[in-house]
Amino acid sequence: MKVYAMYFSPTGGTKKVMDILTESLDVSGEIDLSLPEVDYSAYSFEDGDVCLVGVPSFGGRVPETALVHIRAMHVGRAAAIPVIVYGNRAYDDTMLELKNELVSCGFKVPAAVAAVAEHSIMHQFGAGRPDYEDQQELRAYSIKIKALITRIQAGDPEAFNTIDVPGNEPYREYNGVPFKPKAGKDCTHCGLCAAKCPVQAIPAQQPESVDEKLCISCMRCVAICPAHARSLNKLVLTAASAKMKKACSTRKANELFI
Numbered sequence: 660m661k662v663y664a665m666y667f668s669p670t671g672g673t674k675k676v677m678d679i680l681t682e683s684l685d686v687s688g689e690i691d692l693s694l695p696e697v698d699y700s701a702y703s704f705e706d707g708d709v710c711l712v713g714v715p716s717f718g719g720r721v722p723e724t725a726l727v728h729i730r731a732m733h734v735g736r737a738a739a740i741p742v743i744v745y746g747n748r749a750y751d752d753t754m755l756e757l758k759n760e761l762v763s764c765g766f767k768v769p770a771a772v773a774a775v776a777e778h779s780i781m782h783q784f785g786a787g788r789p790d791y792e793d794q795q796e797l798r799a800y801s802i803k804i805k806a807l808i809t810r811i812q813a814g815d816p817e818a819f820n821t822i823d824v825p826g827n828e829p830y831r832e833y834n835g836v837p838f839k840p841k842a843g844k845d846c847t848h849c850g851l852c853a854a855k856c857p858v859q860a861i862p863a864q865q866p867e868s869v870d871e872k873l874c875i876s877c878m879r880c881v882a883i884c885p886a887h888a889r890s891l892n893k894l895v896l897t898a899a900s901a902k903m904k905k906a907c908s909t910r911k912a913n914e915l916f917i
């Protein structure tokens with residue numbers, strides 16, 4: 660009976676939340692859901708295993724790339740705890756969608772977490788989060804999750820029940836965002852962005868470009884470029900930020916469902 664930390668974290672905010680939540684847990688393995696070369700069907704979970712599954716909210720939904728990899732895995736009588744990380748707007752149907760997908764894979768879902776991290780496109784929203792206050796709160800959640808895991812692993816059937824989580828069906832429609840990062844003159848053709856793109860949207864031979872049909876606007880290439888050469892169209896970004904300001908400005912709370 661093992662505990663796993665599974666995450667899709669293009670720019671590291673989801674991973675930060677996962678690291679705090681798993682600090683007090685005895686994690687046997689981490690599964691990065693952003694690696695296109697990995698055969699995720701090789702992963703299987705056994706009775707009593709518990710997986711914390713961290714994803715960012717993209718447009719109030721679960722990034723499809725993460726779902727494709729999770730669906731490939733093999734699940735016994737294992738439990739999963741969705742961890743939804745969002746950029747201080749809203750997570751809409753992300754938690755319900757992930758819960759439903761995990762249940763379809765065979766997991767029981769006895770708890771879930773929503774947490775705020777800095778917005779990976781509009782960094783002024785949720786700036787610096789998870790901050791000190793968030794960290795304290797997430798640590799308190801971690802202790803409660805640890806107690807739940809102890810009960811699951813002791814065979815307590817009540818601890819293994821799937822809970823209700825917020826969200827609506829049909830899920831919020833999401834067709835991507837109009838932000839496709841491109842490289843400017845500072846691009847050194849090092850190829851790091853092409854190697855690390857979760858959906859292989861950047862051609863290795865021409866890393867200053869991007870296949871807009873494949874790109875999911877996850878912002879990893881912008882975050883990792885050592886020359887800071889990749890960016891978004893500033894006019895589009897400024898206009899979108901102004902539109903989002905009202906919805907994103909008041910501090911949103913973290914939540915634990917257990």
Ligand SMILES: Cc1cc2nc3c(=O)[nH]c(=O)nc-3n(C[C@H](O)[C@H](O)[C@H](O)COP(=O)(O)O)c2cc1C
Binds near residue numbers: 668746
């Ligand atoms: C394409 C895209 C869509 C997003 N949509 C939302 C959203 O609907 N609501 C929200 O609060 N944050 C949204 N965000 C912000 C991310 O959920 C947030 O920054 C998250 O921490 C990113 O995770 P990561 O740092 O692990 O990549 C979006 C970010 C991206 C890149």
